[in-house]
Structure formats: C-alpha cells, structure tokens
Amino acid sequence: MPFERRIMKRLSILGSTGSIGRQTLELVRRFPETLQVTALTAKSNVDLLEQQTREFRPGLVCIYDENKAEELRERLSDLPVTVVTGMEGLLECATAADATMTVVALVGMIGVRPTVAAIEAGKEIALANKETLVTAGHIIVPLLKKHGVSLYPIDSEHSAIFQALQTVPGERSAFFGGNPYVKRILLTASGGPFRGCTKEQMRSFTCEDALKHPNWSMGKKITIDSATMVNKGLEMMEARWLFGLKPSQIQVVIHPQSVLHSAVEFVDGAVVGQMGTPDMRLPIEYAILYPERAPQIASQLDLFAVRELSFFPPDTDNFPALALAMEVLRRDAEYGQQTGSTLPVVYNAANEWAVARFLQGIGAFTDIADAIADAVSAHTVTVAPTLAEVLAAEQWTVDFLAGR
Numbered sequence: 103m104p105f106e107r108r109i110m111k112r113l114s115i116l117g118s119t120g121s122i123g124r125q126t127l128e129l130v131r132r133f134p135e136t137l138q139v140t141a142l143t144a145k146s147n148v149d150l151l152e153q154q155t156r157e158f159r160p161g162l163v164c165i166y167d168e169n170k171a172e173e174l175r176e177r178l179s180d181l182p183v184t185v186v187t188g189m190e191g192l193l194e195c196a197t198a199a200d201a202t203m204t205v206v207a208l209v210g211m212i213g214v215r216p217t218v219a220a221i222e223a224g225k226e227i228a229l230a231n232k233e234t235l236v237t238a239g240h241i242i243v244p245l246l247k248k249h250g251v252s253l254y255p256i257d258s259e260h261s262a263i264f265q266a267l268q269t270v271p272g273e274r275s276a277f278f279g280g281n282p283y284v285k286r287i288l289l290t291a292s293g294g295p296f297r298g299c300t301k302e303q304m305r306s307f308t309c310e311d312a313l314k315h316p317n318w319s320m321g322k323k324i325t326i327d328s329a330t331m332v333n334k335g336l337e338m339m340e341a342r343w344l345f346g347l348k349p350s351q352i353q354v355v356i357h358p359q360s361v362l363h364s365a366v367e368f369v370d371g372a373v374v375g376q377m378g379t380p381d382m383r384l385p386i387e388y389a390i391l392y393p394e395r396a397p398q399i400a401s402q403l404d405l406f407a408v409r410e411l412s413f414f415p416p417d418t419d420n421f422p423a424l425a426l427a428m429e430v431l432r433r434d435a436e437y438g439q440q441t442g443s444t445l446p447v448v449y450n451a452a453n454e455w456a457v458a459r460f461l462q463g464i465g466a467f468t469d470i471a472d473a474i475a476d477a478v479s480a481h482t483v484t485v486a487p488t489l490a491e492v493l494a495a496e497q498w499t500v501d502f503l504a505g506r
C-alpha cells in the first residue's frame with residue numbers, strides 16, 4: 103500500500119471557493135477517512151460556500167464580506183454551523199480549535215494576519231498564499247521556529263524544490279535556515295501568455311489576452327501576475343524565505359513546457375528536479391499529506407508526447423516588473439538576510455492595487471509594471487518592519503498610488 107496514513111488531519115481551508123481551495127476540497131472528497139474539514143472561508147461567494155458547507159459539514163465558516171453574512175446565516179440555519187465574518191472571522195477560522203492544519207489559499211497579503219495567527223495557535227500550515235511570505239517572511243520564519251510549527255509550500259515550484267530537498271540529510275519538513283548542500287535553485291517559469299513579446303506589443307494587450315495562460319488554469323490575479331512575470335518575482339522572494347537562500351542562489355529559468363517544476367543544484371554538481379504534468383493537485387496533495395503520497399493524484403506524464411524540453415534565460419528587458427523584483431530582492435537582502443524591509447511589501451501591494459484595476463478594465467497592461475516602479479521608487483524604506491509596519495506600508499502604497 104503506497105498510502106497508509108492512519109492519522110486524521112482536520113483542515114481549516116482559508117479561501118475554499120478559489121482555485122486552490124476547490125482543488126483542496128477535491129482531495130478531501132477522495133480521502134474522507136484521512137481528511138476532514140473544520141472551517142471554510144470565502145470573500146463573497148455565498149452560493150459556493152453554502153454548497154461546500156452542505157457537503158463537507160464544517161463547524162465554522164467565514165464569509166469575509168460583512169454584507170453577505172446575514173444571508174449565509176439564513177441559508178445555513180438548518181445546519182449546526184457558526185457563520186462568522188470580516189477579519190475577526192477569518193482569524194477565528196485560521197485558529198479553529200479542532201483544526202490540525204490551516205490551508206492558506208487566500209489571494210493577496212490579506213493572508214498575513216491569518217497565517218501569523220494560525221502559527222501562533224500551533225497549526226501546521228499548507229501555504230499557497232505566496233504574498234504572505236513575500237511581505238512578512240521575516241516575521242513568519244522566526245515564528246515557525248518559535249512555535250515548532252511546520253509549513254509546507256503549495257506553490258508548484260516551491261513544492262518541487264521541497265521535494266528535491268528530501269534527498270539531503272537532516273530536518274526534512276522545514277528548510278528555513280538554508281541547507282549547506284544547496285548551491286542554488288533553478289526556479290522555472292512558463293513565461294506566460296506574452297513570452298517572446300516586446301514591451302511595445304504588450305501596451306495594447308487586453309485583460310482577456312492576459313487571462314489566457316498557456317499551461318495552468320488558476321485564479322485571475324495570479325494569471326495576470328504570470329503574464330507580467332510579477333509572479334516569478336514574488337516566487338523568488340518566497341523561495342528566499344522558504345529555503346534560506348541568498349538572491350544570488352536563485353536562478354529563474356524560462357521553460358515553456360512546464361514539465362520540470364523547478365530543481366535544486368547541489369554543491370557537488372548534482373541537479374535534482376521534480377517533473378510532472380502541470381497540475382496543482384499534486385503540490386496540494388504533497389503539502390497536505392507530507393511525507394506520504396496518495397495514488398493517482400495528477401495525470402501521468404507522457405515524456406514521449408512531450409518529446410522536447412527547452413530552457414531560456416528570462417527576458418528582463420521586456421518584463422521590467424521581473425527585473426524590478428530582482429532588484430527589490432537584492433536590496434532587501436542587503437538590509438540583512440534575515441531582517442527584511444518594507445520594499446517587498448510595497449512591490450507586492452502596488453501590484454495587487456494595479457492588477458485589481460486592470461481586472462476592472464482600468465488602464466493598460468503595462469501600467470501594472472509602471473505602478474510598481476513608481477511606488478517602489480517613492481517609498482521610504484523601513485528595515486525589519488513589525489507586522490503593524492508591514493500593514494502600514496501596504497496602506498501607504500494604496501494611498502500613494504490612488505493620489506498619483
């Protein structure tokens with residue numbers, strides 16, 4: 103039997119109505135003897151949250167949008183479930199007493215406070231929400247150590263690196279301090295829908311163009327981030343915290359087929375990577391069931407059908423937001439490898455602001471990179487920011503961009 107888990111995991115799934123949240127529930131549906139749901143949350147999708155609550159019977163659900171809470175309470179009045187709302191509700195779900203693991207599948211740095219609260223409550227963390235590590239990695243990593251909590255990455259590249267790192271001796275469930283055997287990581291990227299395009303061409307691309315990702319089906323925000331390559335920039339910052347890497351140890355590699363999900367180059371010259379079909383169900387499974395593997399999670403990789411794999415350096419001239427992410431990462435690490443600063447917060451918050459507008463049909467595609475660059479260059483940096491200072495830097499960014 104390849105899959106023999108006997109211990110029940112009880113999950114609190116933050117962002118259960120999203121792309122990662124729904125695929126997490128698919129896993130629960132397949133393994134009801136191993137996985138149970140304690141809490142579910144959505145921002146405003148009452149219909150799906152009601153449906154999920156009826157199917158998975160959590161004791162606690164949160165609808166973030168306070169205007170929708172009463173409607174959800176009425177709809178679920180026949181069930182023994184408590185409906186909560188707002189940030190307080192999200193925090194309640196993140197720390198739900200019966201949960202053993204909190205799956206953070208929220209989009210955006212709204213995930214920071216719930217993740218911090220879940221760690222403080224001693225919950226294991228399965229983290230899809232990269233914005234949290236990007237903006238508060240310097241707070242999260244020491245907190246994990248302090249509370250002896252393990253965090254498992256869901257982001258596919260980071261899952262691939264995590265899987266490759268299982269080949270090294272020592273502590274396997276967390277690598278936050280770095281690993282002496284690692285020379286560098288090769289962080290792969292499909293290049294998104296606009297790979298090979300020039301900045302001039304991209305000026306006229308629409309939201310619909312940007313939402314057509316060649317290999318992955320994901321939520322809208324991350325799909326736009328893949329088109330601008332901001333996603334890869336955020337993933338470099340995420341990898342820095344997850345694996346204790348210096349910026350010079352992170353090499354972005356464009357790999358259009360999305361078959362090699364990332365790799366680790368070790369000091370002896372060995373390169374160990376993880377391959378597979380592009381299917382988020384696999385990294386979700388690995389994060390939740392670690393160190394076990396369940397049968398038939400992703401569709402089988404047919405190398406004969408793939409035939410060829412290709413690799414290119416990233417095009418930082420035509421994707422300025424990626425070039426800026428590299429600079430932000432470098433400057434941030436110069437303040438102190440472990441200290442962090444508000445620079446990544448501003449980079450991320452400006453992107454969230456600009457992408458939300460682009461998705462509403464406001465502005466051009468290239469305005470996203472411009473907004474990030476404007477905010478980063480106008481910002482006065484705070485080194486080693488507290489959680490309050492991280493959230494204040496987010497607010498500063500929004501105010502700055504709105505007032506431009």
Ligand code: NDP
Nearest residue numbers: 117119120121122144145146147166208230231232320321
């Ligand atoms: P989606 O947009 O599909 O889902 C986001 C979820 O969070 C939904 O449940 C949504 O509720 C909820 N939500 C959104 N905004 C808020 C808010 N302000 N307050 C409370 N809840 C909120 O996102 P994805 O699933 O695509 O992405 C989730 C995270 O995982 C992101 O950080 C992304 O970068 C990362 N990731 C995603 C991948 C993917 O394949 N999708 C791959 C790798 C990483 P509602 O439905 O009501 O709006």
Ligand code: MG
Nearest residue numbers: 257258259337
């Ligand atoms: Mg990824």
